[in-house]
Amino acid sequence: MKKRLKLTDISREEDSQLTEIVPDDLIPLPAPYDKPGWPADFQQLTADQQQRLVCNLDGFVALGLPRPRNEAEEKKYTELFISGMNKLLSRENNWTFLQPLLLSLDYCARCQTCNDACHVYVASGKNDLYRPTYRSEIFRNLVSRHARRRGKLRGIFGGKNVDLNWSTISRLYELSYRCNLCRRCAQACPMGVDNGLITREIRKLFSQELGWAPQELHEKGTVLQLKVGSPTGMSPDVLRDNVAFLDDDFSTSIGFNVSTPWDKEGADVLLIHSAGDILSFPESPAAFSILCQAAGIDWTLSSEIGGYDGVNYGLFYDDIQLARIAVRHAETARKLNVNKIVMGECGHQHKALMTVADRVLTGDLNIPRESAMTFLEDIVFSGKINFDPSKNDFPVTLHDPCNIVRNLGIVGPQRRILRYLCPQFREMMPHGVDNYCCGGGGGFSVMSGVNFTNWKVNIAGRMKFKQVLEAFSDRPGPEVKKYVCAPCLNCKLQFRDMFSYYRAGEKSGIKCGGLAELIVNAMADIKQAFISWEE
Amino acid sequence: MISGIFWPVFVFSAIALFVIGTAYRVLSLSRQPVHLRWELSPIPHVKGRGSYGGSDFEEFEWWKGPRRRSLLAPLAYMAVEIFLLRSVFKNNKRLWPFSLGMHLGVYLIILTAPLYVAVAIILAGGMPSSDTNSLREVTYVLGVTGYLLGISGVLGLLVLRSVVNDLRSFTSASGYFNLAFLGAVFLSGINACLSLPDFTGTVGQYAKDLITLDPTISIPFLLSLHVIISILFLIYLPWTNMSHFIAKYFTYHSVRWNDAPRDAKMDTELRRLMGRPVSWSAGHVQADGDRSWIEIATEKATDEKTP
Structure with a gap:
C-alpha cells in the first residue's frame, strides 16, 4: 500500500x-x-x-x-x-x-x-x-x-x-x-x-x-544562447555550414534544388527555427526551406547571434533571461527590417515570443509575429504547390504542443492541413486544448541529469505514450508504419526519448516528426519520398 | 429579545462593512501592476473560435484583421460555470453535487433579498400586507429550497472533507470553520422559516422597519438568531478565500482571457514598471538595487555557473 x-x-x-x-x-x-x-x-x-x-x-x-x-x-x-x-x-x-x-x-x-x-x-x-x-x-x-x-x-x-x-x-x-x-x-x-x-x-x-537552475536550462541554455547564439553551442559559422550541408544533401536526395537565404535585409519573413532541429531533426528546417522556395516566399534566416535559435528557456524558469532572449530575437528582426517573424515548429518559442514577451517588446521591437501553423496553412492552401495526398497514405495522428494549443489557442490550422494531406489522419483522445503534455514540457525534453530521463519516459510521458498507442490501436503492428506529427522540437525530443526507451519503432512501427515534413512528403513535384522510415 | 435602534445600526453597519471589505478586495486586485500575457484557452470571447479554444492567432497575419469579439459567449460561459459549476462537474464528480447544492443555496438566498426589499417597499407605501401574498409565496419557496440545498451541500462537503484523504489533508481549520459558518446561516434560516407561523411576512415587516428606520423594530428570537448569524457571515466573507466570487473575475478576465494588445496607456504603465529598480540576488541577474528592470533585461549575458 x-x-x-x-x-x-x-x-x-x-x-x-x-x-x-x-x-x-x-x-x-x-x-x-x-x-x-x-x-x-x-x-x-x-x-x-x-x-x-x-x-x-x-x-x-x-x-x-x-x-x-x-x-x-x-x-x-x-x-x-x-x-x-x-x-x-x-x-x-x-x-x-x-x-x-x-x-x-x-x-x-x-x-x-x-x-x-x-x-x-x-x-x-x-x-x-x-x-x-x-x-x-x-x-x-x-x-x-x-x-x-x-x-x-x-x-x-x-x-x-x-x-x-x-x-x-x-x-x-x-x-x-x-x-x-x-x-x-x-x-x-x-x-x-x-x-x-x-x-x-x-x-x-x-x-x-x-542562483539555482538546471544546468541544461541556464548555464548550457540561456547563458550559452546569449553568448554564442544557441544552447546547441552552434556559432553562426557552424550554423551556416550545417544548413549549407543540409541544402546540398536534400537537393541530392530528393531531386529538388534547395537553397536557404541568409540575412536578407527587407525580406518579408524572418524565419527563426529552433536550432536544435538543425542538429536533431534536420528534415524539419529542410522542409521549411523547400516549402518557402516552392511557394515563392520572400524570406530569410538570420546568422546573427540571437537571431537563429528561437528557443527561449527563460520561459521555464527566469523572467530576466526570458526578456533578454526575446529582446535579442526582436532586435535581429528590426535590424533586418523584415515585415514579420515566423516561428519555427517550436511550442515554447511560440508562447515566449508571441504572447509572454509581448509586453516587453515595446516601441519598434514590436514586430509582427506569426505562428508556423498559419504560415504553413497559407502555403498549403495558396495553390502555389501541387499536392498528392496519396503519398501520405499511412496512419497519422497529431500531438498538440501545449504552448501552441492550450496556451496560444492555435488549434485549427494544423488540423486543416492534416485532413487535406493525410488520408489516414486520426485524432488522439483527448485532443486540442484538452490535450495531454508529451512529458517534455517545462524544459524537461532537454534535461537528462542523473536518472531524470528514466522519470521522463516512465512517468511524465506515460499518458502521452498511451494516447499514441490508442490512436493507432486499429493498426498496432510494426508492419504498418505510423507517424506522430508533433510540430514542436521539444515534444519531438521527448517522443524520441520515449520511442527509443519503449522501442516503439521496432514494436509498433511508430515514428515522430514535424508538420512541414508531411507537407513536403505530399508535394506532387517531388518524386522521392521525403519522410524516411529508417530508425 | 433585541429590539429598537440596534437593528438598523447593526444591519446597515454590517452591509457597509461588507461593501468596504469587498471594495478593498476589488481594489487590491485591480490595482496590481499590468503583468505579462498568460492566457489560457478556451477564451470564449474570440468570436467563431472560442467554443473550441481557438484564438486570433489562427488567422494568417492576425495583426491585420479585425479582432472579432463576442459579448454573449463569455457571459454564457461564466453563467454555466457559476450556476452549474461546469469545471467541478467535468473534473470532480464526487464533489459536484454537494458543491452545487451549497452554491445554489447561496444564490437562492441572495435572490430572496431583493424580493424581501420589494415586499418592504410595498408595505412602506401603505399597501396592505395581503397585496404581497404572491411575492411572499415565491420568496418562501425560494428560501426554503435555498436553505435545504445549502444545508445538504454544506453537510456533504463537511463529510467529504473529513473522510476523504485527498481532501482532508488539504483542508485547514479555517476551511472547516467557513463551511460550518455558512451551514449555520442555512440551518438557522430553515429553523426560523419552519418554526415561525408567518416567516416571510415577519421578514417583510422587519425589512420595512429597517428601511424606514423604525425605532420600535422587534423580531422573534429565531429570526434574530438567523439575521445575526447571516450578518456576521456577511462581514466575515470578504476577508476569506470564500471571496473567490471577486477573485474569479480577475483570474478569468485579467489572466486567462486577457489577450488585450498593448495600447498607449499600457505602454506608459509598462515603461514605468520597467524603469523601477530590481534587487534579485542571483549573480546572472546583475541587479544592485539601483539598476532598473529594463536595463537588466536588455544587457548582454554573463557566464554563470549553476550550483
Whole structure:
C-alpha cells in the first residue's frame, strides 16, 4: 500500500527520500507494453551520486544539487529563499506575474478538482507527491508564514505549518521540476488558480534569488544562447555550414534544388527555427526551406547571434533571461527590417515570443509575429504547390504542443492541413486544448541529469505514450508504419526519448516528426519520398 | 429579545462593512501592476473560435484583421460555470453535487433579498400586507429550497472533507470553520422559516422597519438568531478565500482571457514598471538595487555557473 504524504513531510529533516515510485503503481500501457517486469526497474542512484548530490525526493534526480558544505551554507540559502519570497510579492521585482501569482496563492479552495487533470499525477498511480496542489500548498504555506508574516494563530487556523529548513527548500527545488508547466490543471480549476504558474514562480525564485537552475536550462541554455547564439553551442559559422550541408544533401536526395537565404535585409519573413532541429531533426528546417522556395516566399534566416535559435528557456524558469532572449530575437528582426517573424515548429518559442514577451517588446521591437501553423496553412492552401495526398497514405495522428494549443489557442490550422494531406489522419483522445503534455514540457525534453530521463519516459510521458498507442490501436503492428506529427522540437525530443526507451519503432512501427515534413512528403513535384522510415 | 435602534445600526453597519471589505478586495486586485500575457484557452470571447479554444492567432497575419469579439459567449460561459459549476462537474464528480447544492443555496438566498426589499417597499407605501401574498409565496419557496440545498451541500462537503484523504489533508481549520459558518446561516434560516407561523411576512415587516428606520423594530428570537448569524457571515466573507466570487473575475478576465494588445496607456504603465529598480540576488541577474528592470533585461549575458 502506498504511503500517504503529508504537507509537513517536505520539511522532514532526515535525508531520506519522501516517496518511492514503484513500476507496478503506474497506469498500465496497452500491449505489447504491458508485460510484467518490462521495462526493467528504474535506474537506481549510485552510492557515489547519493553521497554527492541532494537526492531526498522520489529516487530521481534532475538537478544534481550538491550537498551543502556546512550549516552556514544551509542557513544562507534558507535566508535567500525567504528574501526571494518577499521579492516575488513585490511590484518592483515581480510586476511581470504579481497579479496572477497573488490570485493563485490566495484563492485556492483546496477542492482537488485539478488533480486528475494532471498527467504526471495520474500516470504515477496518483502519487501524492505529484499532485498539482502539493507543491503549491507548501509554497502557499511558506509565503504566508515567512513573507506575509501572518500571526501564529492565523498560521495554525489557516493551514498546516510547514517548517522552512534546508530539507524543505532542497526538496521543493527538485519538486518544482516534476511539473511540465502544461497548465492542464489550471484549465480544470473552477477558480482559475494556476498551479503551473506557481511552479514557475518557485523555479524563478530559485533562479533569480538563489542562483539555482538546471544546468541544461541556464548555464548550457540561456547563458550559452546569449553568448554564442544557441544552447546547441552552434556559432553562426557552424550554423551556416550545417544548413549549407543540409541544402546540398536534400537537393541530392530528393531531386529538388534547395537553397536557404541568409540575412536578407527587407525580406518579408524572418524565419527563426529552433536550432536544435538543425542538429536533431534536420528534415524539419529542410522542409521549411523547400516549402518557402516552392511557394515563392520572400524570406530569410538570420546568422546573427540571437537571431537563429528561437528557443527561449527563460520561459521555464527566469523572467530576466526570458526578456533578454526575446529582446535579442526582436532586435535581429528590426535590424533586418523584415515585415514579420515566423516561428519555427517550436511550442515554447511560440508562447515566449508571441504572447509572454509581448509586453516587453515595446516601441519598434514590436514586430509582427506569426505562428508556423498559419504560415504553413497559407502555403498549403495558396495553390502555389501541387499536392498528392496519396503519398501520405499511412496512419497519422497529431500531438498538440501545449504552448501552441492550450496556451496560444492555435488549434485549427494544423488540423486543416492534416485532413487535406493525410488520408489516414486520426485524432488522439483527448485532443486540442484538452490535450495531454508529451512529458517534455517545462524544459524537461532537454534535461537528462542523473536518472531524470528514466522519470521522463516512465512517468511524465506515460499518458502521452498511451494516447499514441490508442490512436493507432486499429493498426498496432510494426508492419504498418505510423507517424506522430508533433510540430514542436521539444515534444519531438521527448517522443524520441520515449520511442527509443519503449522501442516503439521496432514494436509498433511508430515514428515522430514535424508538420512541414508531411507537407513536403505530399508535394506532387517531388518524386522521392521525403519522410524516411529508417530508425 | 433585541429590539429598537440596534437593528438598523447593526444591519446597515454590517452591509457597509461588507461593501468596504469587498471594495478593498476589488481594489487590491485591480490595482496590481499590468503583468505579462498568460492566457489560457478556451477564451470564449474570440468570436467563431472560442467554443473550441481557438484564438486570433489562427488567422494568417492576425495583426491585420479585425479582432472579432463576442459579448454573449463569455457571459454564457461564466453563467454555466457559476450556476452549474461546469469545471467541478467535468473534473470532480464526487464533489459536484454537494458543491452545487451549497452554491445554489447561496444564490437562492441572495435572490430572496431583493424580493424581501420589494415586499418592504410595498408595505412602506401603505399597501396592505395581503397585496404581497404572491411575492411572499415565491420568496418562501425560494428560501426554503435555498436553505435545504445549502444545508445538504454544506453537510456533504463537511463529510467529504473529513473522510476523504485527498481532501482532508488539504483542508485547514479555517476551511472547516467557513463551511460550518455558512451551514449555520442555512440551518438557522430553515429553523426560523419552519418554526415561525408567518416567516416571510415577519421578514417583510422587519425589512420595512429597517428601511424606514423604525425605532420600535422587534423580531422573534429565531429570526434574530438567523439575521445575526447571516450578518456576521456577511462581514466575515470578504476577508476569506470564500471571496473567490471577486477573485474569479480577475483570474478569468485579467489572466486567462486577457489577450488585450498593448495600447498607449499600457505602454506608459509598462515603461514605468520597467524603469523601477530590481534587487534579485542571483549573480546572472546583475541587479544592485539601483539598476532598473529594463536595463537588466536588455544587457548582454554573463557566464554563470549553476550550483
